[in-house]
Amino acid sequence: MVKTRFTPALLITTALLAAAPVAASADDVFATASAASQGKRVGAASSSHRLSLLLTLRADDAALTAYASAVSNPSSPLYGKYLEPEQIAQRFGSSQADRARVTQALRSAGLTPRTGLGGFWIETEATVAQAGALFSTGFGSYKASTSGKRFVAPTGKPQLPPSLAGTVTGVVGLDDAPFVKTAVGPAPPALNQEISAYERSVGSSIRGNTGTQAGCAAGRAAGNDLGDGYYLPPYTPNQVNTAYGLSSLHSRGFKGQGQRIAVIEIDGFSRSDLETAGACFGYTPPPTPVKLVGLKAPLPVGSETTLDLQVISASAPGLKSIQVIEGANTKSAFIGQFATAIGTPSRYRPSVISSSVGSCEPRAGTIAYLKQVERTLKSATVVGISVLSASGDTGSTDCSTAGNLSAVRDLAVDYPGSSEWVTSVGGTNLSLNASNSISEEVVWNESPTSWGGGGGGYSELFTQPSWQTGPGVGSGKGGARSVPDVAMLADQMPGYPIYCAASGCLGGWGPIGGTSAATPLLASGIAIANQQAKASRQAQLGLLNPTIYKLAAKSSTRTKVFRDVTKVGNDLGTLIGPEFKAMGCCSATWYYDRASGWGSVNIPLFSYEARKLGEHHSGAVTGRAGR
Helix, strand or coil: CCCCCCCHHHCECHHHHHCCCCCCCHHHHECCCCCHHHEEEEEECCCCCEEEEEEEECCCHHHHHHHHHHHCCCCCCCCCCECCHHHHHHHHCCCHHHHHHHHHHHHHCCCCCEECHHHCEEEEEEEHHHHHHHHCCCEEEEEECCCCCEEEEECCCCCCCCCCCCCEEEEECCCCCCCCEECCCCCCCCCCCCCHHHHHHHCCCCCCCCCCCCCCHHHHCCCEEEECCEEECCCCHHHHHHHCCHHHHHHCCCCCECCEEEEEECCECCHHHHHHHHHHHCCCCCCCCEEEECCCCCCCECHHHHHHHHHHHHHCCCECEEEEEEECCCHHHHHHHHHHHHCCCHHHCCCEEEECEEEEHHHCCCHHHHHHHHHHHHHHHHHCCEEEEECCCECCECCEECCCCEECCCCECEECCCCCCCEEEEEEEEEECCCCCEEEEEECECCCCCCCECCCEEEEEEECCCCCCCCCCCCCCCCEEEECCEEEECCCCCCEEEEECCCCCCCEEEEECCHHHHHHHHHHHHHHHHHHHHHCCCCCCCCCHHHHHHHHHCHHHHHHHEECCCCCCCCCHHHCCCCCCCCCCCCCCCCCECCCECCEECHHHHHHHHHHHHCCCHHHCCCECCC
16 A cells, blocks of 8 residues: 555645744744754854845735735636735735834844845844854754755754744744755666657657757757667757747747746856757847846856756747846745746846746645745736746656655655646657647656656645636545646657756756756746737736636637647656555546646647637736736
8 A cells, every 4th residue: 555645634725824823833933844854963063154044924915815816817807917016015015013123133133134025024144153042043064865965954943032023923044955956857768679669568658759850960969879779869949849839929920029037946057058059959049147046156057957948948039038046945045036036127027937946745844934935926926927837757756866866655746836826837748740740748757668757646735726626627635736737848758959068967968858848848838928918918827827727627728728648647656666566646537637737738829718818807908906
């Protein structure tokens, strides 16, 4: 019998997240409960080591939730009437008195406070010595058990001082343990068998590239050398763009002009790599300004950011910019990265945020941390930003180990994709005809041949949102939120051709896959849909999920907008010891399923039908409330 971590009692309801705790425990207030357990203590922390702290405040979470629900509901009169961050602070944020009290307390401790997005928190930097004195705890230096990286965490249970009690509801950042993982797929192994026919016979998603490539010879050859004379060429941008309808939008002049996408990253990139890929495949990468959160210098070049930027550049080359928000891979920085995108002045603000980083729910953090992330994601909805997040690359067992090369034998899904304020993007693989139209699409799951598959299943943390209905959805296990919502090409076999010259990256051309590729691909399509909405004098799409499920509820729009993916499933249990047996989740079926959601998206038809849903709202003309 398979043991899972799921218990309905763990579900975080909207009421729980909205409530201001009256007498919270230390574990509820301090988002640091599990940090020390992630590694071995190796000594005392340096007293001068600096921590980025985020102190969350009392706010009107219920009203924020209600407005975020209404502004994203195509049936609501408030649909598309987005607010500015300043309006969020005025209507839903903490009181001036609470902010003043916390600001004064921090200044008295020798710290420099700053008010965060929406007035929901006060942030500051503190040395270990200052943080220890303020919160009555010692600090140790630890070595992470998985990555070997060093981090600092409290050695005791922190205490909230009287000067902050009753006003501060949570403290994030007292540890700087590595927090989120990327969803880039692991390097594919060498295979020695025929591709498509054999892989179908054993139930794997791996397919040969049967379409028609375009681009420079090096890019077209950036695939998988399978040995014994077998070679698996990657899907070049012309193939992917044609398969999902982006090429038809490009031919009509819609390439994302006037739109911006922000990407949440924990590694860096080289602009010259983007330009090399663009020269190969015939596009000019959009500008890529960098914003640092919790960092003093840009991060080293890595495959995650490079993948995101090259996928977006190829799919939406007309974007005004791709805002690269690099963070320090801590809880406070993760919140700050989203807040940075949301709080950007309106003329520079992205209409879409694409995140390929996250963590499995059992490792997601305390209620204090989750509550603040949820506030930030609701704020994105209220200002009209679509947030997309990768569902993970280890199937229905999202708690990965050893660099995504295996997983803990428990059913789990990925956060923040499991939030109702985020669209979770799963993974598929394709078979194409000579004109690059899709002849077959299956859930990404390379077992039993090799490791890797799109994430999906039931949330442990969140109840089923009111909009999550339709054929196949059901009531959810214990009334839980299900993910993913949709899925796009992710299989690393054959993968996307990516150029990353750094030796610690690819050392040149190579294939990369994962839901880290599927997510920016869909983000590109949503940015173009926003371009079309603006041309029609309609509001940008904002939170996608109510629209997705409304379109999927009716067969007339479901069959046009989504490609139902009914083959393979995302269960990798037969590759996970010691049992090496199926986990029991999740099968690919007709209509909605927890392996691919509603399936993949026909981007031009999704854009058209979404705009039809919103065109009867007079308030959607300007897209901003109060203007």
